[in-house]
Amino acid sequence: MTRLLPLLCFILSFNVLAELRATGDLGIVIEREKGNALIVNTTKHTQLAKIEKLGDLSHASVVFSRDERYAFIFGRDGGLSKIDLLQDKLNKRIIQAGNSIGGAISQDGKLIAVSNYEPGGVKVFxxxxxELVADIPAVYGEGKRSKVVGLVDAPGQRFVFSLFDAGEIWLLDLKNPKTPAIKKFLNTGKQPYDAVIAEGRYYIAGLFGESGLALLDLWNPEAGVKRVLPDYVKDDEKLPVYKMPHLEGWAVAGDYLFVPAIGKHEVWIIDKRQWKLIKTIPVLGQPVFVMARPDARQIWVNFAFPDNNQVQIIDANELSLAKTLAPGKAVLHMEFTPRGEQVWLAIRDDNRLAVYDTETLEEIARLPADKPNGIFFSARAHKTGL
Structure with a gap:
């Protein structure tokens, strides 16, 4: 028996090592209709686990803890779920509001902020x-509450968000969470509907109620909000909007921003040094996500119905279309692997995920998923504004 002990110890230690999991390899895929979250391995193209009954995930978004162990899922029903990616389980779930539209994690990873439609405002946990740390009602005018959109994290333990109904942008400083400091920028434009933060510095809100964009330079907030491209798209030039573009998927490549045009079959290219439009690229439908490969060499674009069975790729060097793909029915979301050698696509109506090689533009793997709509990889833990 004593001779067998070393062998038994080796076998036991080997089994423990075999079960270890690296967090940088992981991701979350949302199954929208069933309210499930799939934990996937991005290198092996496999599903590891399914976390069920997470509520209304029809507009779900996900952020990750800085150690990449936990995923925080924001549900449309006001649910906030904390998922343990190593133990394949729901750590905790709360209902923090009546209608939520997304959230963000602070620079130090200690705070989770959630933007709410009902009641309008931001809650911080x-x-x-x-546990609740701060409650920021989005009150404007004579006691009215606004829907909150475009919530992003910013350097300096700050969050930035827009008030859809009020046409305002608020800068929330939580260096001392017990005494939040708020700076309000009024009359920034009609109906800001989403926003992006570029390079951790420029907060840019898209405007649905009028032409143009609202720009806040976080390095120089005292300069106020600047209007960008106020005269570019006239109201009578717009087509019916089938799905709002997602500004958090805007592409930044060198000195250029690649921006989805609202109600038009175009991607705008903006010079971010002068904040001027330099070119428009005609595309086959209304863009939803316009996303840069991590090296910014390619820009991938998906579309609203009825053109959402296709994806187009823009060459960021030539500033022109390079390729059109037809991955399947209803391509809703895209996510690049951390260094960009692959991109994952959520193909809702085919009930599957597709993985493409970004160099050859060939499909290299498929995974089953029930009505997938969102893909989020743990590398997001180390990026500002996602």
């Missing part, structure tokens, strides 16, 4: 316990 401890990422450790999901």
């Amino acid at each position: 401890s990422s450790d316990t999901l």
